[in-house]
Each structure stands twice: as structure tokens, then as C-alpha cells.
Amino acid sequence: MINKSKSSNLDFLNGDEAVAYGAKLCRPHVIPVYPITPQTIVVERISEFVANKLMDCEYIHVESEHSAMCAAMGASLVGARAFTATSSQGLAYMHEMLHYVSGSRFPIVMMNANRTLAAPWNIFGDQRDSLAQRDTGWIQVYVENGQEALDMIIQAYAIAEDDRVYTPVMVNIDGFVNTHTYELVDIPQQNDVDEFLPPFKSKNAIDFNHPRSFCMTASTEWNMEFRYQQQQAMDNAKKVIEEVDKKFGDKFGRYYGGLVEEYRCADAEVILVGMGSIIGTSRIVVDKMRDMGLKVGLVKLRFYRPFPVEYFKGLSNRVKAMGIIDRDISFGYEGAVASDIKSALASSGFCSKVINFIAGIAGRDITKEYIEEMYNKLFGLTQGHDEKELQFIGLRW
């Protein structure tokens, strides 16, 4: 349902609805989208907006996610702002197109409702779907709640469309825990968003006066140079992300910290690193343990790509032990987030003080108790206890 005419900007929305409002505020020209649980509410709300003239855009009923991304790319080619949303199997199905879009530098924004992948079939949340897209060249951000989801859709366009970046952005929001949970969300005013995000004048679009071929074949002699430029764009994005966060905060009063956000880390002895909805629960545990006098801290990893490698390099001499929560595992090794952080820490020799916790697979709850257990294991490590490098939390046996 669309709530009409309110005096306040606050509304009680679930995460999917927050995303739909975020998209609406960005005035995309074209939205090709295909439904999949738990993203479907985004599809439904946007189609309601369009059906009621609350949104003026070309809403396209594509016949697959692969086509959704193809159509978004076609729209971006002609200079239009494009938005789409998907999840899990749908994201996997568009995998090929993710490379096309980033490689030809189309600043498309997509919401992904994090859900596990079959088999075994399951519709609930973990981050296997998006983590598996690591090397597709998309910027990936993970949000903690509906408010951040809405805000990050807006910021995502500002980042993607920046001249120094021109790289697509995937906004990841945990399936069900966030997509279907209602919270009070502040919906920014349209005119404020218009000021923050002016109409899109793409530099990477067709121009009949200067016809160009896009997304063409680049032979061995040239291909590597295109890739190098993608890497440069990702490096540039680190700075742009911080700038956009500041600019957004100045305008709307909400700052998110850019690539990472620290929570009570200043004098922390042990810290946990995580992404997405788990952060909300962890904050509560940190507060409780702090009340007990335990020096615990929390790092919210917001951007998985570009990866804040400099930040993690600097972290090793500040804390005694670190836990990394992965809502996924790369079978045969460890969690993908843990691998990245450990490689940043490698030169510091700190890796022996790191535990990778695999948790929250396919929607399994990560309870406060589990998080407390993780912190206690980290304290154990600082006291010389033996702890396995890789641990499944909340396993039946």
C-alpha cells in the first residue's frame, strides 16, 4: 500500500519499500525488473507508483533477469538513468550481464536482496549471491536497515555517475531480516534529492554527432588497458564514496562513514567485523558487554568493493584479536570477507589473532548469544586459548 499525504516525512516501511522510495526519488528513466522473493515488494511498489502517476518512468516487464540487465544497459547507452532490483537466483542469472555493464562503464544502480542460492533450495538470507559476484566489477555496498537502504540508493547514483567512477553500484540488503522488517524511515523531500542528485547527463552515451561503438571487442593488444582503467575507477571510488557520504550527511543529516563504520572501537581489545543486518544486533551486544566493562568493538564493513584495504592494514596494531563474520563460505577454504581482510593483514603477522565465523546461512538467526559467544572466543584467543581459525556458529552438530 502506498501511504499518501502525511505531514511528517517519517513512514513505517519495510526494507523493500524503502528501496522503492529511494528509487522513486532518483527519478530513473527506465526500470526493467523481474520479480524474485524477497525483492518482490520493490517490484510491486514501483509498479504501483507508476500506475498512480507518482512516478514517471518506463517500467518494463522483462521476461528474465538477464534481460533486465540487458535492457538497463540499452537504456544507459542512450543516456537514460536506469534502475533494477533482484536477488539470489536472479542475480546469478544476470551474471554475464554484470560484466558487460561494468566493463562498458554504465552507471546503473541495482538493489540486491541478499538470499542464498539453490541447492538446497531456500529463499532466506545469506550473502552468497552477491559475494559470488565479487569479480564482476560492480561496486558493492551492504546496508544495515531500511533507512540506510533508501539513502544508499540515492548515494549509489551519485557515486556511479561521478566522472571519476562510471561504475555500476549494487546495493545489498539482507533478505527478510531487512527487506520484510518494518521500521520508521525518513523519506527525503523530492526537491532536496533533486538538488543532491541533478538530472543525469551521461558522458558514456550515444551521440549522433560523434558516433561511437560501445562495449566493442578489445583484442589482446588493448584489453588489459581497459581493465586497468576499471581498477583505477574502483580506486577513485574510495574517495568519491567518502565525499558523497559527507555531502549526503550535510544535506540530510545522516552520515554513514564511507567504506566502513566503527562502533565503539577506540579502545577496543577485540572486534568483530560484519556486513549488513547483523550489525544492528551486534551493536546491542557491544553495548551490553561494554556495560560489563569488556572492551569490545564492532566494524561495519559497508563497501566490499572497492575494499577498504588501507583501513584494515591500520587496524592490526590497534586491537588484540579480530573476528570476521561471513554469511557465506567459499567451500574448500573460508569466508570470502575473511580472506580479503586477512590478506590485508598479512604483512602485519596478525592473522593468528583472527577467527572467521561462518554464521547466518540461509536465514539462520545470528542471535545476541551467538555474537557474545564470538566475542568470548576472541577474548579466549587473547589469553592464549586454542581457537580454530574457521568456526561454524549455530550449527546443529
Place this chain on the structure above:
Amino acid sequence: MVKVKNLTDKEYLYGHKACPGCGLGTIGRLALKILGERTIVALPASCMSTVTTQYPQMNYSVPSLTMAFAGTGAVLTGMSAGLKAQGVTDVHVLGLAGDGGTADIGLQALSGAVERGDDFIYICYDNEAYMNTGVQRSSLTPIGANTTNSPSGTASYGEKKPKKNLFEIMIAHRIPYAATASSAYPYDFMNKMEKTKSLRGPKFIHIMCPCPTGWGFASDLTVEIGKLAVETGMWYLAEYENGKVKMNVIPKTLKPVEEYLIKQRRFRHLNEDTIKLIREHRDSEWRIIRERWVLSNC
């Protein structure tokens, strides 16, 4: 009617790297001469994209996008929607896709785009196999053809199944305009292209594109082979418009299929039995054509 003296001297596709005698260059070149410079071309993986968009030697002087093999229909949808949303109404979006990119991997996207009624022109240039990857069969490869993955052998006469009827698949969508054509009949093709310019919604042209390399004939025989396909009834020129099919060429008597087959290496292995199979298939197709489209229109 298109007149040669009125055709533009401008070339929108030139300098490409197709094999000598390939029908593909003619098709792209003539199509763009008709549509003009305010055209955007979408090209999926295929010979067409491979021989025209190798950085840094770009062969189109209109904007173009090289695309995923399966996505031509959808990318045309996106271009068309993006233009519409920005109030641009005088631009043609043109897809140039092979038989594999259209009838196999791209059929879903094409069907979706046609069903939605999006505004675009789609040309399927049909060289009857996956040429770009080295002549593997597609669902539009004719029965009996030798390809690299449907080879003839002691237990095989080559491609087992007759060619799928793409034209009728498009008709089943009640598309505003669909046609078959041949690179050997340039006027017919250009007139059909001309029609697509004024119609709104999806327009589809399935054009035969003889391929000297994959079919095995000398590079100076492209037009002759294209003509023989029509004269022997192995291909036909037709149009679907306003709910009706019109045959553009109705040969009084069909020439023997052997005249067409014998000139091509891909059919050289055939014996009397298998040629009979091809003849029977052609005859049954023509029975259907005559019953449905020729007699009913009289």
C-alpha cells in the same frame, strides 16, 4: 519503392573484416542506408559483431553496442525505452543478430520484446549455423547439412532436423510486421526495410545470408546461391502485415533441390535417399505455404 538513384552515397558500415563474398556486409550496409544516420545498432556475439567492432577499428559510422549473445531483444527494449523516456522519437533502434543469436539463445529475449510491443527493428541474418565459433549447427541449420558438430559420417547424414520456422514464430506473436528476405534480392530487402521505418512497434526481418566459408562455395557465387535457394524453394520471400501473409516471389515450378545442394560443400556427402528427405521436407513446407498463404489470399 526504393530507387537506387535515391539511395544515399553515405556508407554507415564499411571496412569490415568479413570473409570475401559474405552476404553479411551487404545486409548491414543496405539496412543502414535505408534507416539513415539516426540509427543505433545492437549486435550480439556473432560474425556480424566480430567483423565490425574490433577496437580500435570501428566500422559503423552510427552508434553501436556489441552485446551479450542472448540479449539482443532486451537491449533493443532498453534503448527504445530510454529514448522514449527522454522524449526522443526520431531514432531507429536496430538489432543485427545471427540465426543462433535469434532462434536459439536469444529467442526468449526476442519473444519478450515482441510480446511487449517495444519499438525496434530486428534483423536476423541467417547463415544457417554458428559461423563465428566455427560452423556449429543451430536450430536454423537445414536438414542434411554437414556442420562441425553435426558432421556426416557412416552413421550420420549431417544435421538431423529440418530448419525451424522463425517467421511463423514471429507471426504467432501477432507482430506488426515480419518478413523474410535474402541478400541476393537487395531491392526486396530494401523495400522491406523501408516499410519498417514508418511502423511503430516491433518489426522483424529474417534474411538469408549465404556464407561462403561455412557452406563451402566460391566467394563469387554468393548471389547465385542466394537466388537458387529461392528458386528451388529452399527459402522463400514473404511478408506478414495486417494479419496476412503475402508471398513476394512464387516460383511457378520449383527447380530441383539438387541444383542448390550440389554447389555447396556442406551438402556434398548426401546420397539419393537423403536428398529425397530434403525434397520431401521442401515439398511439405510448400504445401503448407500454398494452402495457408497463397490460395487463401486469392
